[in-house]
Amino acid sequence: MMPESLSDSKPIVWTIASSDSAGGAGIQADLLTFNALGCHGCSIIAAVTAQNSTEVVGYESISPALFITQLNCLLQDMPPKAIKIGLIPDAELLVKLALWLAQHKAEYQFVVIADPVLSSSTGYNFVRQSTLQIWRQQLLPQVDLLTPNLPELALLSNTPQQSNDLQARQLLLFGCQTVLVKGGHSAESNTVTDQFIATTGHFWLKLPRLNTVHNHGTGCVLSSAIAAACAHGYALADSTIIGRAYLQQALSCSYATGKGAGSLQHHGWPVTPGYFPQLQQAAETIDDNLSFAGITAPIGFYPVIDSVAWLKRLLPLEPDVIQLRIKNGTADEIEQQIAEAVLLSRDYKLRLFINDHWQLAIKYSAYGVHLGQEDLAQADLVAIAAAGLRLGVSTHSYSELLRARQIKPSYIALGHVFATQTKQMPSQPQGLTRLKRYAALCNDIPTVAIGGINAERLDMVLSCGVAGVAVVSAITAQQQPEQAFLALKQRVEQHYAHQI
Known part of the structure; x- marks a missing residue:
């Protein structure tokens, strides 16, 4: 696919996340997504996991020194248009990253998209109270868009008894610019509704639920697709729409790998109308029966x-x-x-x-x-x-x-x-x-x-x-x-x- 610009260069996007040895999520999924959307992907590895399609067996974090060296080395030669943050299971690395972003974000003007991976889809728990506090107090003020699922939303907001809307607004109070609440864990059987909430307004994205067990890495793919669209210069709301369409396209073509959940199939830029969500804005209703006269002859x-x-x-x-x-x-x-x-x-x-x-x-x-x-x-x-x-x-x-x-x-x-x-x-x-x-x-x-x-x-x-x-x-x-x-x-x- 041709890059967005007319030159031969591709926008550079970083993923700061962990390796998935099964290949369906983490760094591996991010790089596949960046490539499919016409970006050049760079990776800063925070941890190496041992996992397959049925379980996560364990992980080891990168040393703080090597973590920072990766960041600084890339910044000197290949500064990003956008950064996607994924699984960082080590509290010290989260602190280092928050400080690094605070030091460089304003100068380099990159967009930060964060997917707060607190557990694996197979049930492995990465969350600690210390890491939650670091997210709230230090990392969220550096984030332009956070993409939590419903359990992550409740944990990060520390308000489990409140509505999704109030939980998301608590994250805005912590300093995050925008929150995309993913609806995959909701009780809706036929529809998935994601809510885009910013201080300036909000809207909902609705798509048919694709009932497939081959859904490993959906959160990684969505957030990295949004980051790739941002790198091409699309506004955050548009990038979210593009990312959601890319995910629907990838999910619709997902495939089996091992004995457990399979992986998503990565294609190019989404252009099929059926992959794009229905957009519902606050205080706006559209009559489904509205029908305008057609144009019979070409314009x-x-x-x-x-x-x-x-x-x-x-x-x-x-x-x-x-x-x-x-x-x-x-x-x-x-x-x-x-x-x-x-x-x-x-x-x-x-x-x-x-x-x-x-x-x-x-x-x-x-x-x-x-x-x-x-x-x-x-x-x-x-x-x-x-x-x-x-x-x-x-x-x-x-x-x-x-x-x-x-x-x-x-x-x-x-x-x-x-x-x-x-x-x-x-x-x-x-x-x-x-x-x-x-x-x-x-x-x-x-x-x-x-x-x-x-x-x-x-x-x-x-x-x-x-x-x-x-x-x-x-x-x-x-x-x-x-x-x-x-x-x-x-x-x-x-x-x-x-x-x-």
Whole structure:
């Protein structure tokens, strides 16, 4: 698999954990996960275990001197983008690690993902009261994301009688930035629900429970997959979604090894929709019966303009679909322009999408409406669907993409692909690699690429598998807009004609 960047280098990720002689968990599973997700994995070994698929027989910890030497040696030459912490059974090593992270984390700006392995799946107990105290007082303040299962959550929070939510928030009080509460140990029979809890908000990830005995190393694989996604520059919430999809993919293909629990099968970047979780945000409910009108003809070339004056210039060129995005003017002026634009679109059989102003799109019976993420919460989606309007939704990340997919819109916009000057963007450009992954995840919903797309970049964007390409300045900022429109439209039409 190609790395995230266009260079030959891969982001470096470290695992600070213990060796699993059975090969399904620990250092071995972490390195397999890093490699599958396009990272270069480095390992700092804290202990060597003697185990097979049925039991852990014992372990020996690395000396503190050698442990620190591993850390410092790697840092000099191969500093990490992200660090995954796994099983560290020795209290002195935990203290050393906490001090080392406190010394270097701010300077090197690496993300720390910690999986607090306190016991093995076969029942071997690694926990001591001394190690729990070190986790709470020294290590958690250095952790960006902690991934405890339910028993680990209760032990680390020291509040066994409280709810999962309150236990996780206790860990935040100890200094951890974010907690992902894994639901694999819950009583849910058909579903696994993981809860992502941060000081800034929380959400739930739900996936079908895969009832397989071959599940050795699930916690290791999840946390190392999250670390790998962070190393590629994805935000923590997105990295968690990617990690959870990677785990579901690996679990679905798990296999037997010895007489006990088998191991997970490592593949590449997850792109199959069925492996991705359902995302549920706090205080947000989505009507499962919501249904928007579909788009029968391909979207293809999709200009975005900001006035009726531009619409009148382009209509003689026979556009098939256009978005009208008006940001300036009084309420009366905006309504007048939308009313006129919808009337013109009928005369020219144009599929006209109205950006943001969904009430006016309904009032004047436009073909469709396009909404950004911030508008979804305020818009009456039921009314838009009932009016028969098509709905397009903007997305800039995996979390926004999952949210959009659950609404089941008529199309999903993916962007911004490249840097753009047409509007202020809160996120960084997504780039072609991410665009291709997003498009693959939406193989059942039409997608439109948008953001910084021009004549030079058009072919690269079209090759990513999107159903349409939206442009703004590639037309409106050109000296000869009509000629630019016709040239781009022809190239897009030729591309999709060859796909049939």
